Amino acid sequence: MFPSSTQLKFWTYSGTAELNRLRIEANQQFVQKYGREYNEVSRNEFFLNTAEETKIRRHYEYVLKEFCNGFQPTMPRYVLGTAMMYLKRFYLHNSVMNFHPEDIVYTCVYLACKVEEFNVSILQFVANVKSKREEMAEMILSQELLLMHELHYHLTVHGPLRPLEGLFIDIKTRCPDVLETEQLRRGAEDFIDRSFHTDACLIFAPSQIALAALLSCSSKFGLNLDSYVANKLVVSSDKEDMMKMVENIKRINLILKTTETLDRGQVKELLAEAGAMSQPGEQPQE
């Protein structure tokens, strides 16, 4: 189903360079719209640049994850993946200065709950925040359509967890001699969890991320799945496909390795700065 999905067609990019270009564009668009009266120097001082925006967005990815993990009733894992993808897609074309991630994060999770058929009412949902529940409910309901629109109504998200499950089942049935598959689960899920905080899901097929996850932790266990991959998994495809896949898996590993850890203290300062300049009156009416 992924090959015919809106995810592949509209939301899969060539690499980090393309993603960064889009983010710079989103940032510039905002700065040009609201920064006309400033000269260049004060403009740079006053507005966030793309790198700063990225830090803020990444901070909210953790906020999103923590919210989902603490959610009552317990939320299926793929709701988190879907909400995370919404957040990432939203800020590919929008600046955090225009739409505060604090609002967008909860709206993403609420929409993801519905789309993934994890049925909670809005009241149950906001019971998970500490205060201002009514305001939160109202905010979510007022932002939901905006979010859907910005996602171009492409609401189906294919995450790596289901393909990972598929790989486990496949290995268990076709390679019964690999005994430690269940041991790999923790490590593989951990890898996928880390991948949520990178751009990997905007570049690679979920099945490739799942495979990268599996291979990365199998090597840690001293387990060699190469022959499984080469002889069983991709037996039908030709050499070129195989090379491509190997390269993609290397790229996924590289993205995970090179994505810097986020200094969340630093983000707090940035946020204070951004808060000082929010222009509620000028936000586009949706």
Added chain:
Amino acid sequence: MENEKEGFPITALREIRILQLLKHENVVSLLEICRTKATQFNRYKSTFYLVFEFCEHDLAGLLSNANVKFSLGEIKKVMQQLLNGLYYIHSNKILHRDMKAANILLTKNGVLKLADFGLARAFSHSKGQPNRYTNRVVTLWYRPPELLLGERNYGPSIDLWGAGCIMAEMWTRSPIMQGSTEQHQLQLISQLCGSITRDIWPGVDNLELFTKLELPAGQKRKVKERLKLYVRDQFALDLLDKLLALDPKQRIDADSALNHDFFWTDPMPLELGRMLSQHTTSMFEFLAPPRRRGIHPHGGQKPMQQPNPDQHFERVF
């Protein structure tokens, strides 16, 4: 968007996602989604529009027009495309849940499209826990016996019952079982398909309403016998009989139905373009004169149970 306490309705979300997933010659294709801007003139409520490819006809409209005559080959073509569409959506794990002639569209070139996925949803073959879908789906006259008896763990076979009703309608030209209540619908079903018993439908007694509703006893199955007044083709009668099986487990699935001799014996399925080109104006049901007036016991009452009338949710063609 009015009075939506929970925001954008989940049924509409499903419809959008399902339409985006399905890409098949025999499934209507969604071209675009538009919304009106929220302004003071519409009290800040935006309206959503789903924009579809245009189809000139719907099957209900064609059937209610006495000038439109389907030959046996053309009926085969209609049913073949309908089952092809069902086969495709079912292989994509989607249930239509609102099969009826008004939701079957035809282009002027005779290509059939399943439409109206407003009640559709994804299904899974449950391993551990049984599914608990709502049974308040499907327009009453096309609703299969298992739903009427309260089944919530149903599957693709519910759409094939509807396909059977529609197939019969190709000859009778009006819906074959026009019940006024769920009880009445079950009565009509029993009169045509025979009494609903544990013998012919093992496990039916586990359904919630089996003991609560009054089910006619001692009825013989008369599907072939009664429909043969309209349908002379033996293969057609046999396929109808298999589509209208009471027990959903015994009901024929779309794949096997497509392999049925009905489609592989002379006259073979025949393109509909020629016949339709003689009827150049659109024949949507809502443009046609009201049909079956007087047949319906509680005249005028709409036998429909749409659990979620999404007022704001318009379809544009």
